[in-house]
Structures are given as structure tokens and as C-alpha cells.
Amino acid sequence: MKIDLQDIIDVVREAGQLSLRKKKKKPRVRIKANNTPVTEADLAVNDFLIERLSDYGFPTLSEERADRIERLDHATLWIIDPIDGTSHYVAKRDDFAVSVGLVKDRQPILGVVYAPVEDVLYFSEAGQGAYRQLAGQSPERIHVSDRRESDSVVVMPKKHFCQVEQGLVDGLGTSAVIKRGSFVIKACLIAEGSGDLYVNPTDETSEWDLCAVDVILSEAGGRLTDMDGGGFMYNKSDVKNHRGVVLSNGQEHDRVLQILNTMGL
DSSP states (O other): OOOHHHHHHHHHHHHHHHHHHHHOOOOOOEEESSOOOEEEEHHHHHHHHHHHHGGGGGGGGEESOOOOOOGOOEEEEEEEEETHHHHHHHHHHHOEEEEEEETTTTTEEEEEEEEEETTTTEEEEESOOEEEEEETTTOOEEEEOOOOOEEEEEEESSSSOHHHHHHHHHHHTTTTTEEESSSSHHHHHHHHHHHEEEOSSOOEEEEEHHHHHHHHHHHHTTEEEEETSOOOOOSSSSOOOTEEEEEOOOSHHHHHHHHHTTOOO
8 A cells, every 4th residue: 555645644643633632631640661651642642543554554563552573574664652752741841742654674764753732743755855844834845954063053851961961062062952852853853954963872762762753864864873873773673772872964973973982882
């Protein structure tokens, strides 16, 4: 069945609106085995996405559903994060997004990210460029910036400013930072040229964090690797990114990898 990008965009928008309706009520929260929160809204959005995307006949890997190993027998797979930034969602902040990616032969070929509070949509198909659509406007093609060194804007988490971020700021000689909560929103800020660099050195991200934004950032001219400079494969048996994630506009990517290496990461 041929993929209709506009159909996927419509589904993701509907999922985002569902998350907003659930957000009006105080969400019931439980803590998962990995010590991260999940709400009834995560599960409702998850079920909605899986049901709607199942029309295409591909299996789904989701953060909020038990993994089904038979997905490894399929060349094409949906990879979704129903609500990226759940902790911010629980805290009634606006910094969360719905993320849907499509993988074929272990490579991402389509990505859609929707931040429903701001009503901002990002989307891309492999080989077709990356686009952003602001509320009430037509889609516009986006591209990473060409900022380098001291002009670089480092994107970092809202919750903390740690040794890694400080090392990057010092190493590049910049003082410009943007703080956001959602991983996929951080990546999209780099894709649109607002930010230039984001590093998560932990093993706490997984395929559903990366899949959609991999194709969006790549099509916008950016670069995405692990801390060894390697690219990412999808639909693996182990979905975690054990060597962290480095996202950039590409201008100082290799230098950033060197800085991380000198920090022992």
C-alpha cells in the first residue's frame, strides 16, 4: 500500500489534539520499570496511532507498547513515540510532541513531528527535503544554519545544565543556548536553523526518540550520529542508543565528537 504523507500528517495532528484533550484533566501517572513516567494520555495516543497506522499493514514499534519481536521479520516498520516529553506533559508544560517515523530496510524514510500546544508541524520524506508548518500557514522548506564555533547555538535540556553542556559551550567558545524539554523538538530546532547542536551522551534514548527526526534533520542538511561518529540503524533487536546521540547542523560535528572524546565519553 502506497504511503500517503498527508494522511500520516492528518493522523499525527489528530493524535496531538487527543493529547491536548487529555491534558485538560489531571493525568493519572505511573512510573515504568525504567523509572520514567507514563500517563493514560500516552496510552490513549499510542492506541490511536497504532489503530490508524495499522491500515497500511506494517507492524509498529512504540515506547508505550510491549515489544513484539516478530517485527524483525518485516522490512517496513512504524516507530512511534506517542508523547515525547511526558514529564513536561505531566507538569502541564507545553514542551511535548507526537513523533511518528517509518523505516524501510533499517533506514528512516518518513518522519512527522507535531507539537500540538504551539501547533507546529515538522515533516519529511527521504529525498524530498524537510518542512515546517506553523499554525495557519502553508508548509515551508527548512534548512539547518551555517553557524560555526562561537556563533553556534547549543540546545540543551530544560531540567539541568551538566558537565557535557558546559564542555561544549567552553570548547566552541559560545554562550548562546536554547533550553527545551522534548528530544524531538530539540532536533527540529536544529533542522529549522534555530539551534545548531544537541548532545545526549547517555544510553537513555531509543529508536522511537530518533527515527522521525533522523530523516527530518538529514533532509534539512544536518548530521546525526552516535558519539563515535556512527550512523543509526533501525528495527534492531536492541532498540537503545548505547553510545548516545549527537545532532548538529554539520558545521562543527567532528570537532564536537573530539570534545566529547577528550571528556572521556
